[in-house]
Amino acid sequence: ANKSLLVLPGDGIGPEVIGEVRRVVDWMDKRRAVSFNVEEDLVGGAAIDKHGIPLADATMDKALNVDAVILGAVGGPKWDELPFERKPERGLLRLRKEMQLYANLRPALCFEALVEASSLKPEFVSGLDIMIIRELTGGVYFGEPRGIETLENGERRGINTQVYTTSEIRRVAAVAFELARKRRGKVTSCEKANVMESGVLWRQEVTKLHGESFSDVELEHMYADNAAMQLVRQPKQFDVIVTDNLFGDILSDEAAMLTGSLGMLPSASIGDVDDTGRRKALYEPVHGSAPDIAGEGKANPLATILSFAMALRYTFDHGEDADLIEKAVQQVLARGIRTADIMSPGATLVSTEDMGKALLEELDSL
Numbered sequence: 173a174n175k176s177l178l179v180l181p182g183d184g185i186g187p188e189v190i191g192e193v194r195r196v197v198d199w200m201d202k203r204r205a206v207s208f209n210v211e212e213d214l215v216g217g218a219a220i221d222k223h224g225i226p227l228a229d230a231t232m233d234k235a236l237n238v239d240a241v242i243l244g245a246v247g248g249p250k251w252d253e254l255p256f257e258r259k260p261e262r263g264l265l266r267l268r269k270e271m272q273l274y275a276n277l278r279p280a281l282c283f284e285a286l287v288e289a290s291s292l293k294p295e296f297v298s299g300l301d302i303m304i305i306r307e308l309t310g311g312v313y314f315g316e317p318r319g320i321e322t323l324e325n326g327e328r329r330g331i332n333t334q335v336y337t338t339s340e341i342r343r344v345a346a347v348a349f350e351l352a353r354k355r356r357g358k359v360t361s362c363e364k365a366n367v368m369e370s371g372v373l374w375r376q377e378v379t380k381l382h383g384e385s386f387s388d389v390e391l392e393h394m395y396a397d398n399a400a401m402q403l404v405r406q407p408k409q410f411d412v413i414v415t416d417n418l419f420g421d422i423l424s425d426e427a428a429m430l431t432g433s434l435g436m437l438p439s440a441s442i443g444d445v446d447d448t449g450r451r452k453a454l455y456e457p458v459h460g461s462a463p464d465i466a467g468e469g470k471a472n473p474l475a476t477i478l479s480f481a482m483a484l485r486y487t488f489d490h491g492e493d494a495d496l497i498e499k500a501v502q503q504v505l506a507r508g509i510r511t512a513d514i515m516s517p518g519a520t521l522v523s524t525e526d527m528g529k530a531l532l533e534e535l536d537s538l
């Protein structure tokens with residue numbers, strides 16, 4: 173069957189960075205004979221302007237029926253005053269919810285030419301390649317009961333509940349084990365089993381699943397606070413980290429900064445395999461719509477291009493083409509080509525478009 177992609181540029185720099193992805197998609201078609209059925213549609217503020225809502229039903233339907241969705245970014249000052257239900261971000265939340273994307277994959281990959289941009293010493297990050305998997309649809313951000321209540325003595329109390337079921341734990345852990353098999357074969361599972369019941373269950377279920385189906389993978393358990401420390405102390409000890417929604421939010425942001433710029437960070441959110449054998453997946457850069465530089469041709473398109481590389485690897489099983497793109501990124505950086513966000517002394521400052529073109533030149537040379 174033909175490979176289908178739904179492209180949702182969104183707002184701000186979204187359309188600019190997605191434009192460069194389209195170039196790479198065309199390149200894949202011409203030079204590698206890897207063809208995609210690409211459809212483009214609106215999300216976020218762009219959809220609000222056209223339809224009055226941040227994600228039209230027709231767009232949602234398309235998202236549910238393609239192999240992969242690639243999104244730029246949503247949001248911006250123009251829509252900041254809208255009530256929450258009508259904000260651009262709700263478009264993205266609806267996609268995540270209806271596609272049931274429960275595993276958020278955030279690689280922390282250090283590109284050699286950017287080693288000096290890290291907040292750690294070069295020897296700690298050179299060659300770094302970690303994959304953090306954050307559970308995305310459960311845990312304390314969604315658990316009931318939640319709310320703010322007033323007590324009899326007049327004090328107020330804010331409540332959130334951390335809840336995980338066995339199936340929620342097992343499905344995200346399975347994603348981690350499967351990924352580790354394609355990488356260096358190690359999973360570190362993080363919770364706080366020392367002080368949290370949900371953490372006890374998490375550890376039990378991950379251990380059980382490991383014994384049942386993944387005993388070829390090395391499994392290590394680590395308290396999440398220790399993991400936060402180990403990430404800056406000795407980050408290269410990790411291969412795949414799997415953790416809950418809250419700890420994953422924090423640990424993935426921490427790991428992101430090991431490698432420098434927001435403009436370089438891709439991500440994937442994936443869900444279950446459906447009746448047609450497809451695993452639902454949405455790929456997007458970690459950064460937002462960057463209204464401060466939107467429309468100026470300054471945005472770094474590499475995070476979004478690397479997100480497309482993740483789609484090639486995880487949805488389309490074209491790992492060798494994903495490798496090509498990552499290698500081309502490595503080389504373009506090594507040549508000293510830089511957008512403003514990753515600029516360094518002596519390097520060549522280029523626009524979004526020229527970064528995209530330089531990347532194609534590197535792809536041609538590989």
Ligand code: NAI
Binds near residue numbers: 264463473
């Ligand atoms: P942001 O990620 O858009 O920008 C933070 C800073 O990083 C800005 O100075 C920006 O210029 C810079 N930056 C981000 N991406 C860049 C790139 N590719 N190249 C060069 N520089 C880049 O986060 P911020 O400013 O907090 O949010 C701006 C808007 O984006 C808000 O409306 C927010 O809600 C939305 N947002 C959307 C996300 C999404 O669509 N997934 C995620 C985060 C924020």
Ligand code: MG
Binds near residue numbers: 422
């Ligand atoms: Mg965060």
